[in-house]
Amino acid sequence: xxxxxxxxxxxxxxxxxxxxxxxxxxxxxxxxxxxxxxxxxxxxxxxxxxxxxxxxxxxxxxxxxxxxxxxxxxxxxxxxxxxxxxxxxxxxxxxxxxxxxxxxxxxxxxxxxxxxxxxxxxxxxxxxxxxxxxxxxxxxxxxxxxxxxxxxxxxxxxxxxxxxxxxxxxxxxxxxxxxxxxxxxxxxxxxxxxxxxxxxxxxxxxxxxxxxxxxxxxxxxxxxxxxxxxxxxxxxxxxxxxxxxxxxxxxxxxxxxxxxxxxxxxxxxxxxxxxxxxxxxxxxxxxxxxxxxxxxxxxxxxxxxxxxxxxxxxxxxxxxxxxxxxxxxxxxxxxxxxxxxxxxxxxxxxxxxxxx
Amino acid sequence: xxxxxxxxxxxxxxxxxxxxxxxxxxxxxxxxxxxxxxxxxxxxxxxxxxxxxxxxxxxxxxxxxxxxxxxxxxxxxxxxxxxxxxxxxxxxxxxxxxxxxxxxxxxxxxxxxxxxxxxxxxxxxxxxxxxxxxxxxxxxxxxxxxxxxxxxxxxxxxxxxxxxxxxxxxxxxxxxxxxxxxxxxxxxxxxxxxxxxxxxxxxxxxxxxxxxxxxxxxxxxxxxxxxxxxxxxxxxxxxxxxxxxxxxxxxxxxxxxxxxxxxxxxxxxxxxxxxxxxxxxxxxxxxxxxxxxxxxxxxxxxxxxxxxxxxxxxxxxxxxxxxxxxxxxxxxxxxxxxxxxxxxxxxxxxxxxxxx
Numbered sequence: 001x002x003x004x005x006x007x008x009x010x011x012x013x014x015x016x017x018x019x020x021x022x023x024x025x026x027x028x029x030x031x032x033x034x035x036x037x038x039x040x041x042x043x044x045x046x047x048x049x050x051x052x053x054x055x056x057x058x059x060x061x062x063x064x065x066x067x068x069x070x071x072x073x074x075x076x077x078x079x080x081x082x083x084x085x086x087x088x089x090x091x092x093x094x095x096x097x098x099x100x101x102x103x104x105x106x107x108x109x110x111x112x113x114x115x116x117x118x119x120x121x122x123x124x125x126x127x128x129x130x131x132x133x134x135x136x137x138x139x140x141x142x143x144x145x146x147x148x149x150x151x152x153x154x155x156x157x158x159x160x161x162x163x164x165x166x167x168x169x170x171x172x173x174x175x176x177x178x179x180x181x182x183x184x185x186x187x188x189x190x191x192x193x194x195x196x197x198x199x200x201x202x203x204x205x206x207x208x209x210x211x212x213x214x215x216x217x218x219x220x221x222x223x224x225x226x227x228x229x230x231x232x233x234x235x236x237x238x239x240x241x242x243x244x245x246x247x248x249x250x251x252x253x254x255x256x257x258x259x260x261x262x263x264x265x266x267x268x269x270x271x272x273x274x275x276x277x278x279x280x281x282x283x284x285x286x287x288x289x290x291x292x293x294x295x296x297x298x299x300x301x302x303x304x305x306x307x308x309x310x311x312x313x314x315x316x317x318x319x320x321x322x323x324x325x326x327x328x329x330x331x332x333x334x335x336x337x338x339x340x341x342x343x344x345x346x347x348x349x350x351x352x353x354x355x356x
Numbered sequence: 357x358x359x360x361x362x363x364x365x366x367x368x369x370x371x372x373x374x375x376x377x378x379x380x381x382x383x384x385x386x387x388x389x390x391x392x393x394x395x396x397x398x399x400x401x402x403x404x405x406x407x408x409x410x411x412x413x414x415x416x417x418x419x420x421x422x423x424x425x426x427x428x429x430x431x432x433x434x435x436x437x438x439x440x441x442x443x444x445x446x447x448x449x450x451x452x453x454x455x456x457x458x459x460x461x462x463x464x465x466x467x468x469x470x471x472x473x474x475x476x477x478x479x480x481x482x483x484x485x486x487x488x489x490x491x492x493x494x495x496x497x498x499x500x501x502x503x504x505x506x507x508x509x510x511x512x513x514x515x516x517x518x519x520x521x522x523x524x525x526x527x528x529x530x531x532x533x534x535x536x537x538x539x540x541x542x543x544x545x546x547x548x549x550x551x552x553x554x555x556x557x558x559x560x561x562x563x564x565x566x567x568x569x570x571x572x573x574x575x576x577x578x579x580x581x582x583x584x585x586x587x588x589x590x591x592x593x594x595x596x597x598x599x600x601x602x603x604x605x606x607x608x609x610x611x612x613x614x615x616x617x618x619x620x621x622x623x624x625x626x627x628x629x630x631x632x633x634x635x636x637x638x639x640x641x642x643x644x645x646x647x648x649x650x651x652x653x654x655x656x657x658x659x660x661x662x663x664x665x666x667x668x669x670x671x672x673x674x675x676x677x678x679x680x681x682x683x684x685x686x687x688x689x690x691x692x693x694x695x696x697x698x699x700x701x702x703x704x705x706x707x708x709x710x711x712x
């Protein structure tokens with residue numbers, strides 16, 4: 001679909017250099033909302049879902065916080081286009097599996113995305129590069145307030161917003177920050193951090209959400225609790241924790257440089273050597289190597305590339321993006337070949353630009 | 357010792373481009389000889405060994421086949437100098453451990469080496485690059501004949517030449533060929549070959565002899581039998597077998613190119629990338645990567661380097677050579693650093709020469 005093709009021309013707003021380049025990669029805040037007297041999407045039939053979407057669509061398209069949005073209905077999207085939206089974190093894999101009545105309403109700059117008929121009737125999220133939870137909260141809260149004036153949410157005075165899954169009841173809010181933590185991983189200090197974060201009621205996930213591991217040393221930290229606390233309390237605790245983790249990461253990097261400079265240079269050098277010379281690269285290995293390059297750039301060990309080139313590659317090497325760039329559906333083995341070619345080409349072009 | 361330093365200036369005659377560049381790396385033929393009415397070195401005391409060496413020395417120095425030799429007595433050599441001689445395959449590790457009375461008499465071009473008071477009184481070997489067993493046999497046989505006119509060998513008309521270890525009794529000859537077999541290894545076809553070779557009474561060893569594995573895909577194939585056959589028979593059977601293995605290796609390489617070209621290019625590219633970018637390289641990994649480069653060069657996939665550059669690196673990255681180049685004794689970790697530096701420097705210099 002043409003609209004999806006357009007997305008590929010830029011790296012996605014939340015991937016642009018952010019307020020906290022380096023450790024803090026991106027932030028997002030999402031709210032789960034449902035309409036009263038309407039079955040949750042999991043219970044509703046196709047007709048009911050369709051009616052809900054048709055009635056919501058004009059309301060959402062007219063929201064001031066989401067001006068002139070791109071509207072994408074799941075049933076009209078190819079598998080590949082949906083894959084690309086998933087890879088850009090604009091829709092969930094669950095939404096991609098849904099049929100008629102499920103849709104994405106996307107602000108053109110990719111900073112606000114509303115999923116319709118996913119697990120809940122409406123999942124609205126705001127995202128940005130770097131760390132900016134209060135700003136994102138204000139953005140999404142204002143959209144939520146506008147919307148609340150035009151629809152009636154399923155709301156219980158005792159529990160708060162009602163959601164399909166009990167883990168979201170209350171605020172319906174999930175705030176998350178993606179952190180790049182290669183220093184803690186290389187210093188073997190990531191496990192106590194993850195355990196500590198879990199203990200205080202936050203979740204740690206990999207780049208692609210629940211059940212994925214931390215490919216590329218990317219860790220997504222989010223609140224678990226949605227009940228019994230205000231959104232501001234949840235957000236400010238999350239913010240405080242990720243700032244602390246950022247400090248730990250910075251210390252780990254400083255100690256890496258001081259105590260293990262040669263191993264670090266070796267690690268970064270090998271990643272460079274492999275990415276610029278391999279002919280077959282799977283996504284996992286590529287992300288891990290890109291993580292090493294990103295670390296090398298941030299520590300001043302690599303001057304050939306900017307972090308932006310690496311961050312864009314993190315996105316482009318995903319299977320969907322890769323196939324879109326290639327212009328055709330290709331199997332895993334051919335993708336490894338195309339991925340290696342893409343990485344070599346991008347790194348070599350960026351290297352020449354940087355030097356020229 | 358200065359004489360050992362001199363050796364470092366050239367790559368060792370048997371490493372120069374040989375008669376069969378590519379699969380056949382080098383050949384050697386050695387004879388074990390002992391003097392009659394004299395205790396084997398393992399039984400002889402230090403005085404007896406010293407006397408034997410003093411009486412043999414002028415005879416060996418005057419041998420026509422070993423003109424103006426370099427004479428190195430083990431007791432006068434540093435540990436590092438002995439390590440270098442071992443790495444150049446000029447002495448055995450056993451000889452390096454010996455004290456007074458043990459010595460090396462070496463033809464200056466490194467093609468003939470006589471070890472005195474190793475396991476036997478005299479171990480004489482001739483070596484060359486590529487495959488040239490009959491020539492080496494003629495060389496060493498002529499030295500043996502000359503020597504036999506001046507000393508009395510321990511010889512039994514029934515058994516042949518008597519040696520300290522029964523596995524050498526008879527001809528006292530061990531002929532061996534070093535083969536580079538990355539194709540068979542990559543195609544997973546090396547094990548049946550090794551088993552087959554063992555079955556017909558030949559031994560397969562790694563680069564550094566008995567008990568070592570095939571680092572860098574280098575396999576040394578030699579006769580086991582020394583009794584009941586003439587030297588010519590043994591040598592011609594060995595020659596026939598290694599020629600057959602060379603054919604297998606060539607077929608394996610052709611099939612690699614046909615059926616697995618991309619994996620092959622990936623394998624070679626990664627080795628390139630790592631060798632030119634790593635900061636820490638241990639010997640085993642380096643040899644395996646150099647093996648990939650050697651294969652890449654021979655198959656025309658790499659044009660940056662000549663096989664000679666790689667073959668010299670195979671020698672220079674060994675711990676002894678590395679420390680000699682560095683000019684000091686350094687521990688394993690520092691050696692990995694020095695090794696990576698040396699490899700990067702050599703490959704980069706050779707690359708520029710090739711392009712310039």
